[in-house]
Amino acid sequence: MRAYVTGSGQFLPGEPVSNDAMADYIGRLSLQAARLGRLTLRRNGIRSRHYAMRPDGTTDWTLARLGAAALDDLFARSGLDRRAVGYLATATTQNDLMVPGLASGLHAQSGLPPVEIASMQSVCASGMMALKSAALQVAAGEHAAALAVGAEFSSRYFRPGHYHGTAAMNADGTLPSDAEFLRWTLSDGAAGVLVEDRPAPRGLSLRIDWISLRSFADRFAPCMTGGAALNEQGDLVPWSHFPTIAEAAQAGAFQLRQDVEALHRMLPVWLGELMRLVDEGRVDPGGVDHFLCHFSARSLRDEMVALARKAGCLIPEDRWFTNLYEKGNVGAASLFLLLDDLLRSGRLAAGQTVLCAVPESGQCVMAYAMMTVVDGDET
């Protein structure tokens, strides 16, 4: 594929927020909620993150503005003028508006000329969807330069006012664990990459060798959801099917939820995708120099590590590159945050390989991308 990541940028709003200060931003629900929060944080290992919401519940930010700030960072360091961009793909979990898409909102804020756009909406893997569409647009010769940007503003959904008075909340202010878990997992920010049909004339670029993304919704029920509530039969009812908006809200249809048990059942499927790529000769686990994985080695259960090891697909842990512990889980922006931090890390050398892995629990998606570091124009 003739498509190269030639630039990157990120924007994380405000100062880093420590675990102890989280509740100042997302609010306090109950003692039990705080206990589950501490447990969740011990498991995910996140020590700080950023929030676009002030403790008083006000904000200057939208996804579109966060994305535009990430693009400002990107173009401040890129040799390309933003007027040369022909395509903008965006990724997020829940856009500022239900209509129209984030790509329109970001385009409006971005200072880009009229461009082709695409709005990808899913969960974490939407970042990979945006990157793949940008890479294919460039490789197909449709555009010489394309942007893929991910942005998240989850904290706005996590404030107590979004739970009080709904069926999800018990009298003592406790939420079910599927609703509480994400409050302690997700945070805000935006990042993106510039994809061109040739490497940057100076410095290191990443040649995109291939991107593989697969959905397993043929076998998994929705596992992370927003915009629906379960009825008594256990079926998900979309918010718009409730007789009134108030009833949808009261039923908790607007809350983000994560079935943590189902998430664990997805781990083998995600690893199975890596096995497929190894079997197909596309990944040599020992030959990967940098493994950018949108989950941490410590979140994997021992049995998964044992399985990966005996199946010859364990990427040595000294090759794992993560920023999860300092920057948090920023969903659809995570892939780009990882790429940007890797490109700035000073650890890259020409000829090295970079394997990116982005699992999505939504209804089970697994995406991998392979890139090779190139120095200057290799052609």
Added chain:
Amino acid sequence: MTEVLDIAHLESAHRGLARAWIEFESGLAAVPVIARLLSGRLRIEDYRSLLFNLRQQVVDGGRWISRAASNLEHEELRALFIRHAAAEHRDYRMLEDNYVAAGGMREEIRGGVKNIGSEALSAFMFHAASQANPVGLLGAMFVIEGLGNRMAGPWAEAIRMQLALDEDAVSFLAYHGANDEDHLAMFDRALAMAVIDAATATAVVRHARIVARLYRLQLEELDNV
């Protein structure tokens, strides 16, 4: 150099088995009786039917494993198959006891015949076991032991909760849930002995895929005799 290649074949077999398992587990969740179990809608008739149908196939377990043992050339593998056959060949009695504890009649389950899926599964096992040096059957064991290790324990608990049964009504599943972990460790050692080249790796994975499909067929065809 040879050792490195051997490890590559073994790793390839582990990948193939893991991928076969993922397909199997995903497929099982779509089988009606398992879908009802997983969503808390199981009825006592479902459970009795499950026990009744499993018993007709499990009763053959010790037989195909010992037939395979008699055709195996590798002495350690043969010893392992013989031990495995001895350990499992009376398991069907637990299914009969569970059936009675769940309200069934012992003479009925004893007088039953295989459903058409069990016929296919059992016939394939005996066919494969009758071949010269049938090391591929390790793949079959992987699927059946994996079912015990990964699914039987949670299923036993879910069945007990949904149907308010005592432990003596789910002992077959509970036993396999508790014990097949040792069996899987033993399986890993056996696989390391058996997979010496690409052909054995392929054979093991192929047997696993076939048995996974036929096992699912057995559950899809409950009571269809």
